[in-house]
Amino acid sequence: MTSTATRTDRPTATYARGTRGVHDLVLTSFVAVLLISNIGATKLIQFGPDVAILGFPVLPIITDGGAFLFPLAYLLGDVLAEVYGMRRARRAIVTGFVWAAVMSVTFLVVDAAPPAVDWPNQEAWSAVLGFVPRIVLASLVGFLVGQFLNAWVLVRIKDAFGERRLWVRLVTSTVVGEFADTVLFCTIAFGPLGMWLGGGSIPLPQLVNYIVVGWVYKVLVEVLLLPVTYRLVAAVKRREPDYH
Template structure:
């Protein structure tokens, strides 16, 4: 007698694909630092301009999708998505490194420009992967643990609480590796400590605010996916599912 096939989860695959796509786009976008506002200091600490990077536009949405995965499908499926994103980002970084090392065509004039932008990606991806693993796993675990401790109510507490913990770890690790002393050790530039503190704090606060702003959307997405998948609780799919 053959074993029954697992129930297909087509919506999970779509969320997983979006999760990985947002991660990869953000890793490349994060190679550009951007700033908004005039130069303002308070007690020697730069309050303005606001300093962030191009990854800030989409990367917070990976935490929104991470919350959806953990809340709807449970920790096992969320963990699978996190590792899938990790492998894809590592593959992207390796590919860029190989391309950067390959000799350019004699009549192609853009090699220096390409290396100046995408040659910066491996260090950014290393920082992103380290922060990503710490942040996403903490985000998923905290969300599930809050549900276990306080029950299925107060979804907003789980979504915001898990994001605060996950984004803090993610942002701190990323900033220290990408633009802190570790970044300089790995062959890139580093920011001075006041600017690095500004960059880290702004990134953390901004990402948490995105989670809060997207709460109504997250609620509706979770409800829609549960209805589409026929799920009432993530515990129904908490056990590992083949395929």
């Protein structure tokens, strides 16, 4: 006599609709972090003396001002994808993209408007917030591709394993999404992909340094913030009535 066992414990992925909980707070925080980071990214920053190994520059570390806050955009993007699924995450990404574009166009109009006669800061304003096509395009393209990949990878892993192994999908999605984002932003804003918009590019060794440092830094921040991400994900799930 033989018996046939049927598996009933297959992993299931649960998502909230986001209509009665804290989805609005997560979404607005996500967009705010994106906009602030894009403004900060207009400044290149370097730390350390000139150090090269076999002709390749190891120091100084080259990054941009957006690095201080932008990793939080991926943390919040992880929360959106983990708790609300791909549909809500995609909507949040498109919302962030649209408002980043609106911000850029607004800066363009303000920069082009004639300054008051007694206002002495036009050149300083233009230097910091003026419309720079390469920076704007790099930010928008990098964000759009990186965040979509981040959400897609996270949701695919969750669909495969259910609620288990949260750390796997958090880290894996960040590695993929941040790599695409960093490569696109750096090569368009300061590398050969953006030269057709005008201006030159930084030397290839410095560009590689910029990409590698930015990518590794953002991934390390995500890993270090895993305890925070776990608690934030759990808190958001508890506040979504239809999650469980």
